[in-house]
């Protein structure tokens with residue numbers, strides 16, 4: 001699996017990407033919406049989970065590379081929202097790479113891949129209600145807010161908003 005955009009390459013993370021993953025998941029500022037920095041064990045578990053997703057589903061959060069360096073993660077995962085399951089675009093970037101349009105560029109490519117390759121009826125983004133930067137990415141992907149729900153994560157009840165774009169809106173936007 002490999003997706004090329006104007007400035008970025010997205011492909012599967014391997015064990016060699018663990019240092020780059022630490023620079024994101026162990027940064028308290030990047031992980032505010034996840035209730036703080038990950039430990040080493042949580043970081044290793046995250047990578048194992050992504051590799052399991054690649055094996056089980058054929059997709060997951062991929063490495064986002066710029067000039068060969070992993071600067072973020074972005075991709076598609078299956079996610080529960082209350083009793084439903086949706087396809088979600090996810091994005092997490094290293095802090096020194098924010099505000100350069102990389103998250104939007106990668107997330108648009110992942111969104112398009114889900115519509116083109118998985119025949120997705122809709123692509124969602126589950127966003128904690130405090131995460132304005134993430135909401136702005138979702139809005140730039142053409143998503144609108146559809147649902148409110150609470151997700152329990154790391155022992156904390158977190159109010160979330162469900163953003164989505166459905167296939168018809170995506171086709172109208174792309175044509």
Ligand SMILES: CC(C)(COP(=O)(O)OP(=O)(O)OC[C@H]1O[C@@H](n2cnc3c(N)ncnc32)[C@H](O)[C@@H]1OP(=O)(O)O)[C@@H](O)C(=O)NCCC(=O)NCCS
Nearest residue numbers: 030033091092093098099100101102103104126127133134
């Ligand atoms: C959410 C997150 C990925 C958003 O990243 P970002 O860097 O703000 O996103 P982008 O740069 O792609 O897009 C938006 C910004 O880039 C600017 N931009 C867009 N294209 C650009 C370009 N070609 N050159 C320079 N700037 C550009 C936009 O104007 C916008 O700027 P602004 O945020 O100052 O208004 C980032 O904050 C992050 O990694 N957060 C931590 C993890 C997280 O919470 N993930 C989401 C969980 S739901």
